[in-house]
Amino acid sequence: MNKYTKILSLLLLAILIMPAARADFALKSVQIDTANKAALRNGAAFFMTYCMACHSVRAERFSDMSKVLGLPLDEIQKNFNSTSLKVHDAIVSPMSPADAVHWFGLAPPDLSAIIKMKGANWVYTYLTSFYLDPTRATGVNNAVFHNVAMPDVLWQLQGLQAPMYKEVSRNGQQVKVLSGLKQVTSGTLSPAAFDKAMRDVVTFLYWANHPHQAEREHIGLWVMAFMALFIIVAYLLKHEYWRAVRH
Ligand code: HEC
Structure with a gap:
């Protein structure tokens, strides 16, 4: 075991026993x-x-x-x-x-x-x-x-x-x-x-x-609505392009 693995394993051990020590x-x-x-x-x-x-x-x-x-x-x-x-x-x-x-x-x-x-x-x-x-x-x-x-x-x-x-x-x-x-x-x-x-x-x-949590949740809803709209537009666009390619 070199120095670094030793330090790392000690750190890991500390993390592992931390919750146990606190859980009283x-x-x-x-x-x-x-x-x-x-x-x-x-x-x-x-x-x-x-x-x-x-x-x-x-x-x-x-x-x-x-x-x-x-x-x-x-x-x-x-x-x-x-x-x-x-x-x-x-x-x-x-x-x-x-x-x-x-x-x-x-x-x-x-x-x-x-x-x-x-x-x-x-x-x-x-x-x-x-x-x-x-x-x-x-x-x-x-x-x-x-x-x-x-x-x-x-x-x-x-x-x-x-x-x-x-x-x-x-x-x-x-x-x-x-x-x-x-x-x-x-x-x-x-x-x-x-x-x-x-x-x-x-x-x-x-x-x-x-x-700002309430505001963020509010903005989140708008982002979702925009994404949904964007998917529809992208799908229609794809349809339109491929029609041109096929013909
Ligand atoms: C008379 C002064 C005083 C009043 C009033 C007071 N506190 Fe404290 N509070 C302290 C001190 C001093 C500490 C630091 C304790 C320590 O580090 O040992 C502390 C620590 C805390 C901590 C822990 C902070 C941390 O970093 O872990 C919290 C949470 C807290 N107070 C919440 C409150 C709340 C909520 C109220 C009102 C209901 C309140 N305190 C009223 C003096 C006060």
């Missing part, structure tokens, strides 16, 4: 429908209230929501923007990076590409899977983001969750892994209402990560 806590699956304007609107409002203090979505402007939600600019400004930003400004958190580093040890990431990077299921599971962990400065940990720096900003809505563990044998050793979460205090929202709020905020993030 199953992701919950979430259905996203960005054509659902009510969900998108609730999600946007939720994001502005509960997330924007720390996170930006720089790829989008407040005004971009006007078209997709079918609302005039002044209503967007009134309902979604409680900062001093203008309606044509990008959605940028008022938190300064220096303050963020001071409080959390790092700046909360911009969420313009989070769904593309990690998927809607991951983000949904992440938001619903904070659990009590007294060893952490924030008092919480996260089932899919080990030792996360984000505090559980939604605990009042969701209530607190405690971890449940199971023993599994790994490489011949018994190890304790997180197997689930159980609610230990109730929140101001019912579990179903909390789940819906999380689905809505993920819907908003999905849209913000793929703002």
Whole structure:
């Protein structure tokens, strides 16, 4: 085995064992429908209230929501923007990076590409899977983001969750892994209402990560119609040419 095959096989091995190492806590699956304007609107409002203090979505402007939600600019400004930003400004958190580093040890990431990077299921599971962990400065940990720096900003809505563990044998050793979460205090929202709020905020993030998807699908239909028409024209043309050749 030369050096390169060795590196290659190590890489392959890493790829093969990666899902196995991550699969301890199953992701919950979430259905996203960005054509659902009510969900998108609730999600946007939720994001502005509960997330924007720390996170930006720089790829989008407040005004971009006007078209997709079918609302005039002044209503967007009134309902979604409680900062001093203008309606044509990008959605940028008022938190300064220096303050963020001071409080959390790092700046909360911009969420313009989070769904593309990690998927809607991951983000949904992440938001619903904070659990009590007294060893952490924030008092919480996260089932899919080990030792996360984000505090559980939604605990009042969701209530607190405690971890449940199971023993599994790994490489011949018994190890304790997180197997689930159980609610230990109730929140101001019912579990179903909390789940819906999380689905809505993920819907908003999905849209913000793929703002032109609806437009692309619309254009796609026209392209298909054009192709169909073109096939008919091409067929008739072929027919016409060959008639000339045969005669
Ligand atoms: C008090 C500040 C704060 C608030 C409010 C907050 N977050 Fe966070 N968030 C953070 C920090 C800090 C991190 C980085 C965690 C890390 O890297 O350990 C983070 C990480 C994340 C991540 C993972 C990013 C990645 O790259 O993996 C997602 C997704 C996220 N937050 C979504 C949200 C959503 C949605 C809301 C609103 C419901 C929200 N956050 C509210 C501080 C915050």
